[in-house]
Amino acid sequence: MKTLTQIWPDDLAQLYHEKGYWRGETFPALLRDRAVRFPGRVAVVGGDQRWTYADLHDKARHFGAGLLARGLVPGERVLIQMSNVPEYFIAVFGIFAAGLIPVFALPAHRRVELEHLARKSEASAIITQDRIERFDHSALVADLVADLPDLRMAIILGDTADLTSFDTITGNPATLPADPDPQSVAFLQISGGSTGLSKLIPRTHDDYIYTLRESARICEQDEKSVYMAVLPVAHNFTMSSPGVLGTFYAGGTVVLCPSPLPDVAFPLIRAEGVTITALVPPLALLWMDAAEKSRPNLPSLQLLQVGGAKFLPEAARRVTPTLGCRLQQVFGMAEGLVNYTREEDTDDITVTTQGRPISPDDEVRIVDDADQPVADGATGHLLTRGPYTIRAYHNDPAANQRSFTKDGFYRTGDVVSRLPSGHLIVQGRATDHINRAGEKISAEEIENHLIAHPDVFDAVVVSIPDAHLGERICAFIQPSGDDLKATDIRRWMRTRDIATFKTPDEIRFTDSFQTTAVGKISRRQLRGHIKDELLNG
Ligand code: OOB
Numbered sequence: 001m002k003t004l005t006q007i008w009p010d011d012l013a014q015l016y017h018e019k020g021y022w023r024g025e026t027f028p029a030l031l032r033d034r035a036v037r038f039p040g041r042v043a044v045v046g047g048d049q050r051w052t053y054a055d056l057h058d059k060a061r062h063f064g065a066g067l068l069a070r071g072l073v074p075g076e077r078v079l080i081q082m083s084n085v086p087e088y089f090i091a092v093f094g095i096f097a098a099g100l101i102p103v104f105a106l107p108a109h110r111r112v113e114l115e116h117l118a119r120k121s122e123a124s125a126i127i128t129q130d131r132i133e134r135f136d137h138s139a140l141v142a143d144l145v146a147d148l149p150d151l152r153m154a155i156i157l158g159d160t161a162d163l164t165s166f167d168t169i170t171g172n173p174a175t176l177p178a179d180p181d182p183q184s185v186a187f188l189q190i191s192g193g194s195t196g197l198s199k200l201i202p203r204t205h206d207d208y209i210y211t212l213r214e215s216a217r218i219c220e221q222d223e224k225s226v227y228m229a230v231l232p233v234a235h236n237f238t239m240s241s242p243g244v245l246g247t248f249y250a251g252g253t254v255v256l257c258p259s260p261l262p263d264v265a266f267p268l269i270r271a272e273g274v275t276i277t278a279l280v281p282p283l284a285l286l287w288m289d290a291a292e293k294s295r296p297n298l299p300s301l302q303l304l305q306v307g308g309a310k311f312l313p314e315a316a317r318r319v320t321p322t323l324g325c326r327l328q329q330v331f332g333m334a335e336g337l338v339n340y341t342r343e344e345d346t347d348d349i350t351v352t353t354q355g356r357p358i359s360p361d362d363e364v365r366i367v368d369d370a371d372q373p374v375a376d377g378a379t380g381h382l383l384t385r386g387p388y389t390i391r392a393y394h395n396d397p398a399a400n401q402r403s404f405t406k407d408g409f410y411r412t413g414d415v416v417s418r419l420p421s422g423h424l425i426v427q428g429r430a431t432d433h434i435n436r437a438g439e440k441i442s443a444e445e446i447e448n449h450l451i452a453h454p455d456v457f458d459a460v461v462v463s464i465p466d467a468h469l470g471e472r473i474c475a476f477i478q479p480s481g482d483d484l485k486a487t488d489i490r491r492w493m494r495t496r497d498i499a500t501f502k503t504p505d506e507i508r509f510t511d512s513f514q515t516t517a518v519g520k521i522s523r524r525q526l527r528g529h530i531k532d533e534l535l536n537g
Pocket of ligand 1 (some may be wrong): 131191192236237241306307308310311329330331332334335336354412414415427429435438440522
């Protein structure tokens with residue numbers, strides 16, 4: 001099994017310690033400490049469950065000990081795929097307590113994504129639900145366990161026939177190991193993936209907990225805060241900015257919202273006294289439209305965070321008048337760097353920028369195509385390194401070569417400009433992924449699925465602007481026969497065992513793709529030409 005590492009150069013690691021960013025905290029210790037300090041405070045509300053910190057800590061430790069009793073060994077990886085249910089936290093903190101490493105899949109993932117994540121992380125177990133959004137995940141993981149020799153165990157929350165039931169996982173907490181090394185990898189997060197399938201992002205206890213502490217401080221979280229999780233909890237935004245884990249860091253309460261629709265979310269905000277929540281731009285638009293019509297009274301809501309994709313200033317301006325709370329823009333990435341607008345920022349900064357970095361030691365470089373710094377205020381590629389930005393992906397030398405400079409800066413793929421105050425404005429993106437309502441979709445991955453169709457000769461996938469989703473997926477297809485229709489392509493994509501959000505929104509047919517006189521041009525150039533034609537006529 002490949003060991004998990006994330007290594008910063010000694011001088012920087014020393015600096016991050018000296019500056020008090022890395023304080024030797026770990027996830028098992030964090031929950032234990034909060035259970036001691038706030039035993040009776042409600043940590044999680046979800047469905048008809050309402051657990052205090054003492055409850056959550058106790059349940060997680062029994063679950064973690066149960067994983068070890070079933071033969072898992074500290075250091076092994078556990079793929080976890082759950083919707084926003086309270087048991088998710090038993091599982092995650094149980095995995096931490098057992099010295100195991102969670103790998104965070106998204107609820108929408110299907111066979112192809114799960115298999116890739118399981119193989120790449122060499123996962124020994126998978127934890128999921130019987131059904132997520134009506135899809136039968138227990139059947140899926142039964143197949144997966146049969147096909148992948150490393151994957152020894154599937155644990156299912158809900159109805160299960162032959163697989164292990166979540167409720168049977170319990171053991172003696174005295175068997176749990178000592179707390180892990182704070183500099184060791186705590187979990188593997190997944191990247192948006194601009195070329196093909198997701199890459200794995202190893203985050204350490206020290207580096208991630210630093211972001212929780214600072215995010216909680218910047219977002220003014222304390223033990224009275226009530227954070228409502230609307231987006232999937234596995235996503236880095238919902239997990240840590242300050243998200244569910246930052247809320248636990250502050251000793252507050254996490255409320256799990258079963259649906260992002262305003263008629264579910266607004267009553268829950270009122271019932272639970274929610275103080276902060278986080279949305280992607282399309283959902284923020286939906287909430288604002290609903291609020292304009294129904295004029296809901298949401299007096300507890302202090303802060304609406306919007307991030308994951310660009311929130312246009314005209315929309316950002318409407319947040320406070322319609323929802324009666326403050327707006328915070330969040331521009332982050334699972335690889336590390338997170339930017340926030342702050343309370344003290346002017347309204348103009350809050351609506352027109354995507355914030356500034358968490359840490360004074362987040363190094364931000366804005367460069368041209370030759371990696372040379374651009375003039376102050378000019379637009380260029382965003383490169384970054386710092387106390388919580390990874391220096392390498394797990395088990396992926398080719399991606400590491402592409403995604404990091406020699407001196408360890410992460411190439412974000414984002415095109416930005418910077419104000420003298422340090423606030424960043426996201427101007428666009430240099431890589432070929434599509435940001436569809438905050439979901440990152442690789443054009444190359446979709447092209448591969450399309451080209452696998454027997455009647456497709458070639459396919460090029462591009463993003464096109466969409467008033468609601470931000471961007472939508474447009475596939476250009478060169479068929480090899482005469483009868484291929486868009487419905488055939490849609491049906492084909494449904495058979496590919498991939499997340500349904502990857503199905504092209506728009507399908508267009510073409511007789512041929514442009515080539516240059518010297519031969520075929522690169523797929524990137526081709527996507528660029530097609531996009532230009534599409535947008536400029
Ligand atoms: C968040 O994380 P990821 O890993 O799903 O996606 C990162 C990418 C960024 O590189 C950027 O392209 C885009 O998503 N993005 C934004 C944005 N926030 C993220 N683009 C424009 N404006 C924004 N506000 O999406 C994520 C992680 C932590 C906190 C927030 C978002």
